[in-house]
Structures are given as structure tokens and as C-alpha cells.
Amino acid sequence: MRTELCDRFGIDYPIFVFTPSEKVAAAVSRAGGMGVLGCVRFNHPDDLDAVLRWMDENTDGKPYGVDVVMPAKVPTEGTAVDIDKLVPQDHRDFVTKTLADLGVPPLPEDAARNEGTLGWLHSIARSHVEVALKHPIKLIANALGSPPKDVIDQAHAVGVPVAALAGSAKHAQRHADNGVDIVIAQGHEAGGHTGEIGSVVLWPEIVDGLAESSPDTAVLAAGGIGTGRQVAAALALGASGVWMGSAFLTAQEYDLGVRSGEGPSVIQQALLAATSADTVRRRIYSGKPARLLKSRWTDAWDAEGAPDPLPMPLQNVLVSEAHQRMSASADPTTVAMPVGQIVGRMNQIRPAADIIAELVAGFEAATRRLDGIRDS
Numbered sequence: 232m233r234t235e236l237c238d239r240f241g242i243d244y245p246i247f248v249f250t251p252s253e254k255v256a257a258a259v260s261r262a263g264g265m266g267v268l269g270c271v272r273f274n275h276p277d278d279l280d281a282v283l284r285w286m287d288e289n290t291d292g293k294p295y296g297v298d299v300v301m302p303a304k305v306p307t308e309g310t311a312v313d314i315d316k317l318v319p320q321d322h323r324d325f326v327t328k329t330l331a332d333l334g335v336p337p338l339p340e341d342a343a344r345n346e347g348t349l350g351w352l353h354s355i356a357r358s359h360v361e362v363a364l365k366h367p368i369k370l371i372a373n374a375l376g377s378p379p380k381d382v383i384d385q386a387h388a389v390g391v392p393v394a395a396l397a398g399s400a401k402h403a404q405r406h407a408d409n410g411v412d413i414v415i416a417q418g419h420e421a422g423g424h425t426g427e428i429g430s431v432v433l434w435p436e437i438v439d440g441l442a443e444s445s446p447d448t449a450v451l452a453a454g455g456i457g458t459g460r461q462v463a464a465a466l467a468l469g470a471s472g473v474w475m476g477s478a479f480l481t482a483q484e485y486d487l488g489v490r491s492g493e494g495p496s497v498i499q500q501a502l503l504a505a506t507s508a509d510t511v512r513r514r515i516y517s518g519k520p521a522r523l524l525k526s527r528w529t530d531a532w533d534a535e536g537a538p539d540p541l542p543m544p545l546q547n548v549l550v551s552e553a554h555q556r557m558s559a560s561a562d563p564t565t566v567a568m569p570v571g572q573i574v575g576r577m578n579q580i581r582p583a584a585d586i587i588a589e590l591v592a593g594f595e596a597a598t599r600r601l602d603g604i605r606d607s
């Protein structure tokens with residue numbers, strides 16, 4: 232399974248994995264893929280710097296990348312305190328009542344309160360780029376738009392290619408016009424912020440559009456990939472590689488989220504139990520449409536009388552402590568977690584290297600099957 236991206240990045244397989252966990256990112260890179268660390272959760276650049284130092288020491292010299300979030304349209308800038316003041320009291324009351332109705336316990340008195348995700352403010356995301364470029368990163372990816380031109384130039388000046396997620400052919404073209412090197416064509420079924428068009432329609436549409444106008448722009452296929460057969464489908468539809476997120480949330484190395492004892496975390500327990508029908512695409516996580524695990528929390532926001540979600544970044548500031556309380560509550564029915572429809576196939580906890588090995592084996596089996604069909 233080699234494409235031109237393997238030579239370009241010095242990786243064995245064109246499998247790029249977005250993950251918020253440095254443990255998973257490092258394991259993916261060590262296993263021959265490209266681990267890409269999500270930076271949005273780092274409100275303080277020093278914390279990111281420390282984690283990237285850990286990555287430098289734990290990737291055996293294999294390449295890794297980072298992912299930042301610079302939305303093309305940012306409604307608000309400011310500190311956590313400034314933004315907090317903009318959250319309406321009615322919304323706060325709804326969250327308080329919902330947590331009480333769902334029986335979610337309060338955090339212990341002495342627990343540090345999560346101040347909300349600020350990494351999608353440009354000021355913070357730029358600090359992520361500054362910090363990341365001091366490390367030997369091999370890729371910067373951006374969600375929710377092209378990064379600003381000066382950020383693209385800054386990355387290119389030190390030879391780091393830039394990728395950006397696109398949910399439509401129009402967005403893909405805009406990225407290419409802005410100087411983005413790799414477009415991640417992300418279908419509707421993906422976890423996290425996602426658009427309206429399904430992967431099987433979107434991937435070839437973006438591949439064909441860019442082949443004509445911007446032949447140097449590579450395309451990664453994302454959204455719904457969890458098996459080697461799906462990797463084969465993505466490459467058959469013209470992508471130069473795949474970009475995955477959800478399937479690695481049940482990697483053994485994934486260590487974010489609270490564990491009650493030895494077994495999987497509460498979040499992983501919820502993911503293992505879910506079917507492909509158990510996701511919803513809602514604005515309640517961040518203010519922009521994102522695919523989430525369906526839970527009693529998402530149901531509460533769908534019920535009559537629930538308020539409309541706030542715009543980004545206010546909504547996450549509103550719900551961040553609620554997310555923290557639900558993750559700590561040991562009740563898998565009330566987690567707030569982005570995940571894609573492939574969650575229905577995420578049925579065991581395994582090392583990231585095993586997931587990669589199965590993707591490669593599944594790809595080979597699928598292509599052998601096709602060879603058999605062609606030759607019969």
C-alpha cells in the first residue's frame with residue numbers, strides 16, 4: 232500500500248491519523264502511519280510544548296504532524312474570562328437543570344475546572360503553530376477553513392506542508408487556491424465537525440475537481456474509514472491516502488477520559504457499545520455542526536424547550552464543565568464525545584499498531600479480491 236505520499240513523508244503506509252492523544256499519535260507514527268496530534272485542547276502553549284517534547288522522544292525519529300483549528304469565520308476573540316461573560320444565563324440554567332435531571336454528580340470541590348476549549352480562537356491556534364514549528368513536525372493540518380496566508384507561508388518557509396479539511400468541492404478548491412498542499416476530503420459520516428455530503432460522493436468529486444485545476448494538490452479521504460476495505464475504496468476513488476479519527480479512539484493507548492478501575496474509560500465503554508446509528512450531527516459541542524455520540528445529553532438538547540446552541544466559541548465555554556462532569560461520572564450513557572458512524576465497527580480495544588496492521592491486511596485482501604474478479 233504505497234502512494235506518492237509515502238515517499239514524500241517517509242512513511243510506510245498512506246494512513247494519516249488525527250488524534251487528540253499524543254500516546255496514540257506516537258504509536259501510529261511508530262507503526263508506519265502518520266500520527267497527527269490535535270492541538271485544539273491546549274489552551275496554554277507551554278502545555279503543548281511539553282507534549283511535543285514527549286512526542287519527539289517517543290516517535291523513534293518517525294514523522295508526525297499537528298492539527299490546529301483556525302475557523303475561516305471566528306465570531307469572538309478574547310480570554311476565557313471575556314468569553315464567559317457573553318454566555319446567557321438562560322443557557323447556563325438549562326445546562327444546570329439538565330445535569331441534575333441526568334443525575335450527573337458535581338466535580339469534587341478541589342478539582343480544577345475546565346475553562347472551555349479556546350484552541351479554535353486564532354490567537355491561541357497561532358500560538359500552537361509557533362510552538363509546533365519549533366519541533367520537527369512534518370505536517371500542519373487545519374480544520375474549518377484554510378489557515379491564514381501568513382501561516383501557510385510560515386510553514387512553507389521551513390518546508391512543512393499544510394493540509395486542510397474540506398466538506399465540499401468548493402471548499403477544496405478554495406484551499407488549493409490559498410496554497411494548501413493536501414486537501415482532506417471529509418464526508419458527512421465523519422466524527423467531529425463535518426459537512427453534508429457523504430464520503431463516497433465527496434471523495435471522487437474533490438479528486439476530479441482538483442486534478443483539473445490544481446494537479447499538485449494531494450487528496451486524503453476521510454469520513455467513515457475503519458477497515459482496510461474502506462482504505463481500498465478510498466484509494467480506488469482516487470485519493471492518495473486516508474485520514475482517520477474515530478477508529479483510533481478505541482486504541483489501547485488512548486488515555487484521555489476517566490477510568491474507573493483497570494478497564495476501558497467511560498468514554499471508550501460508550502463507544503464500544505454504540506452502533507452505526509448512534510451518532511447525531513449537532514451544534515451543541517462547539518457551536519458548529521459536529522458529529523457526536525448520541526447520548527442522554529444529546530437527547531436533552533433535542534427535547535422540546537431546549538435552547539438553540541450558542542455560536543462558536545461560546546457554546547463550548549457553556550458546556551465545558553458539563554463535559555468534564557459527564558466524563559468523570561462513570562455513566563457511559565451521558566458522555567459528550569465526537570465520533571463518526573464507524574463507531575458501530577469499533578468493538579474492541581487494541582493497540583494502534585494492531586489497527587494499522589489490520590487496515591493493511593484488509594486492504595491487501597480487498598485488492599486481491601478485485602484482482603480475482605478482474606481475472607475471472
Ligand SMILES: Cc1cc2nc3c(=O)[nH]c(=O)nc-3n(C[C@H](O)[C@H](O)[C@H](O)COP(=O)(O)O)c2cc1C
Nearest residue numbers: 249374421422423453454455475476477569570571
Ligand atoms: C474526537 C474527535 C475530535 C476531532 N477533533 C478535530 C480537530 O480538533 N481538528 C480536526 O481537524 N479534526 C478533528 N476531528 C475530525 C478528524 O480530523 C477526522 O477528519 C475525522 O475523524 C475523520 O472521520 P472518521 O471519524 O470517520 O474517521 C475530530 C474527530 C474526532 C472523532
